[in-house]
Amino acid sequence: MSSSTEPLPKLFTPLTAGDIALANRIIMAPLTRNRATHGSDAPNALNVEYYRQRATAGLIISEGTQISQQGQGYIWTPGIYSPAQIEGWKGVTEAVHAEGGKIVAQIWHVGRVSHVSLQPDNRAPVAPSAIVAPTKTYLESGFTAVSQPRELAAEELPGIVADYARAAENARKAGFDGVEIHGANGYLIDQFLKDGTNQREDAYGGSIENRVRFPLAVVDAVANAIGKGRVGIRISPVSPANGISDTDPQAVFGHFVEKLGRRGLAFLHVVEGATGGPRDIAPFDYAALRRAFKGVYIANNGFDRESAIEAVESGRADAVAFGKAFIANPDLVARLERNAPLNALQAETLYGGDARGYTDYPFLTEKAA
Template sequence: MTTAAAAEADILFSPFELGYLRLPNRIVMAPLTRSRATKDTLAPNDLNAEYYAQRASAGLIISEATQITQEGQGYVWTPGIYSEAQVEGWRKVTNAVHAEGGLIFIQLWHVGRVSHVSLQPGGGAPVAPSAIPAKTQTFLASGRADVSTPRALRLDEIPRIIAEYKTAAENAKRAGFDGVEIHGANGYLIDQFLKDGTNKRTDSYGGPIENRIRFALEVTDAVLSVWDKARVGIRLSPVSPANDALDSDPAKVFFPLVEALSRRGLAYIHVIEGATGGPRDIAPFDFVGLHKAFRGAYIANNAYTRELAIETLQAGRADLIAFGKLFISNPDLVERLRENAPLNAPHLETFYGGDALGYTDYPALGDA
C-alpha cells in the first residue's frame, strides 16, 4: 500500500466518539441473524459468546436481531431478551466481548407480520398494523415457508407492545450491553407502521405522516426511559423493499421521523442505503440530506467495500460504516481491512442454524 493510500485509509481506522463511548475505529459489525440460539430456551450460549468475542475488534458490534417477546419472533432459533435464561445467556456474550476490549449494543426486534403461526404463542396469527399478508418467506425448522396472514393490532394492544420494548431494554441493561439499537427497518413491525403499503389504519397510528411515525417514536421514548439517549440508536431502511414493505413517498415519512429522532438526541441512525442486501440504487433517495437532518452519528450500511467506506467517510457522507456478511466469514475483518488483505468468502449454506461450522471456524489472517 502506498503512503498516500495508507493516509487515506486512516479515517476508517480512526477513533470515533459515539456519545460517551470512544470507538477504536469506524467499523461497525451489522446485526446478523444466524439462528443459533439454544433451541428450547432461545437463549444465547457459549458458542454465541465465542462468535461475538472473535469479532470484538469492530469499533462497535450490533447484536443479531433479538425478539422482545415470543410474539415478536419470526424465524426459528433466534434469540430473545424476555426471559431470565435469555438475559443470562446474553450476559455470557457481553462478558466475552468486553473481555476482548469490545463494545456491543443489542438490537431490539419485533417482526410483526413476518412470522408463522408455528412460532406464535398458542399458534395464533402474527400481529401487524393491518391485516395484509407479506409476500415473503421465513425460516422454520423444516426449512423455508411462506409467512402467515397477520391480524391487525387493536388500538388497546399497542401500549402493551410499547411496554414490552421497555422491559426488553431493561433486560438488555441487566445483561450488560453498552447500548440499544431499535430495529425499525427491513419490513418488520416498526417499519410496517411507517410505510403506507403496510399500514392502512384509520386511527391515530395510520394515515397522515405524524400518525404513521407515532409508533416508532413511542417505542423510542420507552427505550429512552431506560437508557441514556447517548446509548440508543435506531435502524431504518427508507427505500428497501425487504419483506414486502413499501412506501409511495419515503422522503415524506423518513425526514420528519429522523428530525423527531434528532430532537430526542439519539446517538445514531443506522441507515440501509438502497435494497437490503441488494442494489444501492434501487430508488432515488437523499441519504446525504437525511444525514444532515440528524444531529447524531450516521451509520451507513449496504454493500460497502473497503474503498467505498473510505471514500464515504472522507466525503463526510457518513460517520461510521456497517459491514454485515463480511463479518460472518472474517472474524478479524478490521485487521484484514487495515492490511487490505484477502477476505474469506462466506458459506451461504451455513448462514442459518447449525453449529460451529460456518460460524466460529472461519480462519483469521494468522492461521495456517
C-alpha cells in the same frame, strides 16, 4: 498497510456515539444466524465464541433479538425477555468486553413476518393492518410462507411499547453498552411507517404524522429506560425487504428522522438501497437524513474497503456497517486496515447449524501459518 508516514484513513480512527466510545468506525451489522439454544432461545457458548472473535469491530450490533415471544419471526433466534436469555447474553457481552470491544443489542419485533407455530398459543402474528407479507420465514422444516396477520388494536400498542423498554433494560442487565431499535427491513416499526403495510384509519395510520406515532413512542420509551446516549435506531427507507413499500419514502423518512434528530440519540443506522441488494433501487436523498440527524450516521449496504474509506473521509457517513464480510472474516478490521484478501462466504451455513460456517472461518494469522 499504510506506511508510518501516511495518516490512517479516518475509517480506522476512534469515534464516540452518544455515551459509547468506539475504537474504530467499522461496525458489525446485525446478522440473523438462527443458532440460539433450542427450546429457550437463549444464547449459548457457541454464540459467545462467535461474538468474541469479532470484538475488534468498533461496535458490534447483535443479531435481532426478540422483545417477546410475539415479536419472534424465525426459529432459533435469541430473545431478551427471559432470565435464561439475559444470562446467555451476559456471556456474550463479557467476552466482547474482555477483548476490548463494544456491543449493543438489536431489539426486534417482527410484526407480520412470522408464523403461527412461533407465536404464543399458535395465534396469528400481529401487524398495523391485516395484510399478509409476500415473504417466507425460517422454521425447523426450512423456509415457509409467513402466516396471515391480524390487525393490532390501538389499546394493545402501549403494551408492545413497554416490551421494547423492558428489552432495553434487560439488555443493560445483560451487560450491553446500549441498544439498536430495529426499525428496518419490513418488521413491525417499518410496517407502521410505510403506507403499503399501514392502512389504519385511527391515530396510528393515514398521515405521516400518525404513522410515526408508534415508532416515536418506542424510541421515547427506550430512551427513557436506559438513556438516549445508549440508543440507536436502524431504518431502511427504500428497501423492499419482506415485501414492504411506501408511495413517498422521502417524505416519511425526512419527517421521521427530523423528529429523531431532536431526541439526541447515539446513532442512526441506515440501510441505503435494497437490503443486501442494489444501492440504487430507488432515488433517495440520504444526505438529507445525515443533515437532519445530530448523532452518528452509520451507512450500510454493499460497502467495500474503498467505498467505506471514501464515505467516512468525505463526511457522508461517520461510520460504515458491514454484514456478510463480518460473517466470513472475524478479523475484518485487520484485513481492511492491511488491505488483505477476504474469506469467501459459505452461503449454505448462514441459517441454523453448528460451528461450521459460524466460528471456523480462518483469521489472517492462521492463513499465514
